[in-house]
Amino acid sequence: MSQEPRDLRAINAGQSVADDATRLEGLEKATGAARYGRDQIKKDMLWVRLIRCPWGRASLDSLDRDAALATPGVVEVVVSGDAGEYHGDSIGYVVARSRRSLERGLQALNATWTRLDCKTGILDDESARGPMEEPSDQTASAIDDAAFTFEATYSTPVQTHSSLETHGLMIEPDGENSIVHASTQGTFVVADQIGRFLGKRRSRITVDCEHVGGGFGSKFQIGKEGAAGGLAAKSSGEAVYSFCDREEEHLDTGNRPGLLCKVRLGHDADGTIRGARFETFGGTGVSSRGGGARVPSGRFEFGTLDARNHRDVQFNAGGPRAMRAPGCPQGAFVEELLIDEIAHRCGQDPLDLRRRLDDSDRRQEMYDVAADLIGWKNRLKTGSQSGTMRTGYGIGTCDWGKGRAPAKIEVVVHPDGHLEVRTGTQDIGTGQRTAMGALVADRIGVPLANVSVAIGNSKLPPGPASGGSVCTPSTAPAAMAAGDLARERILAGVAEREKLDATTLTIDDGVIMDGGRKVVRWEDACRRLSEPVSVTGEFDGRASAYWGEGSSEGVQAARVEVDCETGQVFVRDVIAIQSCGLPLVRKTAESQIMGGVIQGTSYALFEEQVLDPNTGAVLNANLESYKILGSEDCPRIIPVLWRDDQTGVRALGEPPVIPTAAAIANAVFNAIGRPVRDLPLRPDRVLAALAEPMAEQVVAVAPRTTDRETRA
Amino acid sequence: MKDDSPPNSGASGSSGKRDVSRRLFLQTIGISAATAAADRQSANADAAMRPGGATIIGPMPARTSLNVNGAAVDFVAEPATTLLEALRERCDVTGPKEVCDRAACGGCTVLLDDRPVASCMMLALDATGREVTTVEGIGTVDDPDPLQVAMAEFDAMQCGFCTPGVVTSAKALLARNPRPNIDEIRAALSGNLCRCGTYPNIFNAVLVASGQDPVEEPTDRGRTASGGRA
Numbered sequence: 001m002s003q004e005p006r007d008l009r010a011i012n013a014g015q016s017v018a019d020d021a022t023r024l025e026g027l028e029k030a031t032g033a034a035r036y037g038r039d040q041i042k043k044d045m046l047w048v049r050l051i052r053c054p055w056g057r058a059s060l061d062s063l064d065r066d067a068a069l070a071t072p073g074v075v076e077v078v079v080s081g082d083a084g085e086y087h088g089d090s091i092g093y094v095v096a097r098s099r100r101s102l103e104r105g106l107q108a109l110n111a112t113w114t115r116l117d118c119k120t121g122i123l124d125d126e127s128a129r130g131p132m133e134e135p136s137d138q139t140a141s142a143i144d145d146a147a148f149t150f151e152a153t154y155s156t157p158v159q160t161h162s163s164l165e166t167h168g169l170m171i172e173p174d175g176e177n178s179i180v181h182a183s184t185q186g187t188f189v190v191a192d193q194i195g196r197f198l199g200k201r202r203s204r205i206t207v208d209c210e211h212v213g214g215g216f217g218s219k220f221q222i223g224k225e226g227a228a229g230g231l232a233a234k235s236s237g238e239a240v241y242s243f244c245d246r247e248e249e250h251l252d253t254g255n256r257p258g259l260l261c262k263v264r265l266g267h268d269a270d271g272t273i274r275g276a277r278f279e280t281f282g283g284t285g286v287s288s289r290g291g292g293a294r295v296p297s298g299r300f301e302f303g304t305l306d307a308r309n310h311r312d313v314q315f316n317a318g319g320p321r322a323m324r325a326p327g328c329p330q331g332a333f334v335e336e337l338l339i340d341e342i343a344h345r346c347g348q349d350p351l352d353l354r355r356r357l358d359d360s361d362r363r364q365e366m367y368d369v370a371a372d373l374i375g376w377k378n379r380l381k382t383g384s385q386s387g388t389m390r391t392g393y394g395i396g397t398c399d400w401g402k403g404r405a406p407a408k409i410e411v412v413v414h415p416d417g418h419l420e421v422r423t424g425t426q427d428i429g430t431g432q433r434t435a436m437g438a439l440v441a442d443r444i445g446v447p448l449a450n451v452s453v454a455i456g457n458s459k460l461p462p463g464p465a466s467g468g469s470v471c472t473p474s475t476a477p478a479a480m481a482a483g484d485l486a487r488e489r490i491l492a493g494v495a496e497r498e499k500l501d502a503t504t505l506t507i508d509d510g511v512i513m514d515g516g517r518k519v520v521r522w523e524d525a526c527r528r529l530s531e532p533v534s535v536t537g538e539f540d541g542r543a544s545a546y547w548g549e550g551s552s553e554g555v556q557a558a559r560v561e562v563d564c565e566t567g568q569v570f571v572r573d574v575i576a577i578q579s580c581g582l583p584l585v586r587k588t589a590e591s592q593i594m595g596g597v598i599q600g601t602s603y604a605l606f607e608e609q610v611l612d613p614n615t616g617a618v619l620n621a622n623l624e625s626y627k628i629l630g631s632e633d634c635p636r637i638i639p640v641l642w643r644d645d646q647t648g649v650r651a652l653g654e655p656p657v658i659p660t661a662a663a664i665a666n667a668v669f670n671a672i673g674r675p676v677r678d679l680p681l682r683p684d685r686v687l688a689a690l691a692e693p694m695a696e697q698v699v700a701v702a703p704r705t706t707d708r709e710t711r712a
Numbered sequence: 713m714k715d716d717s718p719p720n721s722g723a724s725g726s727s728g729k730r731d732v733s734r735r736l737f738l739q740t741i742g743i744s745a746a747t748a749a750a751d752r753q754s755a756n757a758d759a760a761m762r763p764g765g766a767t768i769i770g771p772m773p774a775r776t777s778l779n780v781n782g783a784a785v786d787f788v789a790e791p792a793t794t795l796l797e798a799l800r801e802r803c804d805v806t807g808p809k810e811v812c813d814r815a816a817c818g819g820c821t822v823l824l825d826d827r828p829v830a831s832c833m834m835l836a837l838d839a840t841g842r843e844v845t846t847v848e849g850i851g852t853v854d855d856p857d858p859l860q861v862a863m864a865e866f867d868a869m870q871c872g873f874c875t876p877g878v879v880t881s882a883k884a885l886l887a888r889n890p891r892p893n894i895d896e897i898r899a900a901l902s903g904n905l906c907r908c909g910t911y912p913n914i915f916n917a918v919l920v921a922s923g924q925d926p927v928e929e930p931t932d933r934g935r936t937a938s939g940g941r942a
Binding site: 022023025026027028029030031032033034035036038039041043099100162163164165166211212213214215216245246428429430431587588590591592594595596597598599602622623624628629630631632634636637 | 790792793797800801804805806807808809810811812813814815816817819846847848850851852853856859860861863864865866867868869870871872873874875876879897898899901902903904905906907908909910911912913914915
């Protein structure tokens, strides 16, 4: 960073419930001891693979089922269709005794297809290609009343989740019961869904997902691979392993849909926006819905608005699924770049314009801190640089709702003082396990070392799926309640034995105190228990004392360098300020923010599913051709936990991924003086933008609209 | 042991030509375009098939012996079995992960005589006579390597699926360069993809495991944040 080195120790210290706690399963993960669904490999299990369409649209001509069945090791071939509507669409599945016999069986099947005409993108839709519709009368007159009119079109690519553990499950028979090891974001969703295929009642099914190798919104359903696995387990009665391979993962397990957004707006010389019309087109592949984008977001004042003019465009590709803040990063890219373009047209600092258009008090403070930490004072006027390497600064923002769902947490106090926290919800890497353990330890007043957490099993107390960033906010009130109940139980026993008033007793770092006097150690108090004591905290999904106050808001600032000879964009620094109510575990919370920034940077620079317009085949269905950010592309990131005096636990998983691509696009605009209105910010696009004239300015000198100087 | 090993197994021969990799296997049967290098290696493979050469292995399942984390493991598998498949499906060693199955992600990284390799791109037979070390062999929960302790301490993981490969690559880096700087760490880990986004914490874990100060830890106790590439 261009400013002087500074001691950043204070930034996040003291902001969380557990500042120094480390991820409870950290060593298990670092030593390979953690077993994921995909690691549940038995010597004599059956392997399942779907039969998939190789083209954008095709009809099946022939298929040699007998030859496949005659292949040694193949036990079942199920064919249920004769046409495919997208590359990766399935028409059945093969079950075999080994990976090799499965591969040979699929070869022997020798499926031949006739390729049919197909659509491959949003622009196959006529209205997407055509001009904007006229705004409503009200909006049209607001736009006409403004001094200047501005019109532009933006687009974002299809992004695939690319969880490193592919989708799927392993089903193990256990007498009359079945154990389902799933890679899922919803323990209880799998328990609800798999029974139909397994032919078993839910009471006979145990779902285990103790460790999950990534889930960014696509792992809520059991999917076709799960259904086929269930059916194969039912018909064979044997253990079944049904996981996608990497190609299938890119083709048929969902994506963040592409967006095309047309905007027309009217603005005044000071950047005030009087009225705007947004038209959005979302690519939904063969799905009929799910292409929506949140634009405008509501964070900025756009005057009289024509919004929600959305159209889902279908074509021959796998459909979208929720992906980390669905609709939001693409919407933020459009909205934030638009604001920077307006600021430039009016000769204004885009941070100043944001301060005027944004009515969130919390973000107003965040803007100052972000500007300070990124070194905004070093930002040069947009388009003022020459030379090969040009530096740019950009800002993006986010917010998130306050969703919640019912949850239960059980705490078992053992006679040796050990606390067992039991929760069926999953930890997909968010740190949910550690957050629950740390919260219970904090409520009781004992070190985290006293606590273990059993998680990710449908026989444990229920809770929500990891979606909408509601999991931690919903389980936290239950964990607080359970911790308080356990504490009260033990203190009541101590008070009775010691003839003390339980209400005056406290627990401080594992020692029960009466005023300033040490009464007994936690372990010694628990030793009096004749058997483990179980208490359950419950959150009913509505407001409670434990729900508290808080909101999720954020501001990110990026510094980039652009190589104007090659068109490459290097993201150097990202400041990511995020509120999430009461942060629980500092390290895992920082990791969540950092992860959002890294995925957002990856989205900004690299990620893009490419369909062959002639055949509809996905051309980059693996990680060597579908690029995600690697260690050498990683910016320096400063995650800032913004607590204020918030008491309730709020969303953290999704919001930090929203502003990053927007901030980077703005920084590139600042560096080169031309907006790149299509993600990803590929070198060819940067070079094409550089060949264009400098972005227009309609107001020569900035009117002084604020006396607030960017702080040094 | 050596007598039983196939002539193309890498138990002998010059380095650089000694691996009949899975890539080569595919090239040999004509799936990928041949390159000059591959042509050279194909000639090697062909030699192995000629009558009069030493033992011919396959196509039927063959006895394979591996040395995994210091223990000898024997199993019968088709010669086309990759080292990754052998570890996960025959040896019950599931630390190395199958992610891309084509050496694009590093999730399956293991040490072969201290050299990091993508175990998905190598036949199990080619590991005969070599020492295979996986993340499990670097340290355990009860007796972790300092690198593994630092990984946990710096929260250098989220879902953890890339972590075994990351630890293995980083361990190999530290073996050849005991005090790497951040750019050397970035380069050494450039083959290991992490989707959750934990790279900065990984860099710090490697720095601290090699006795250096973390440079990119924003909230580090008393350090200054002076890292980042220029």
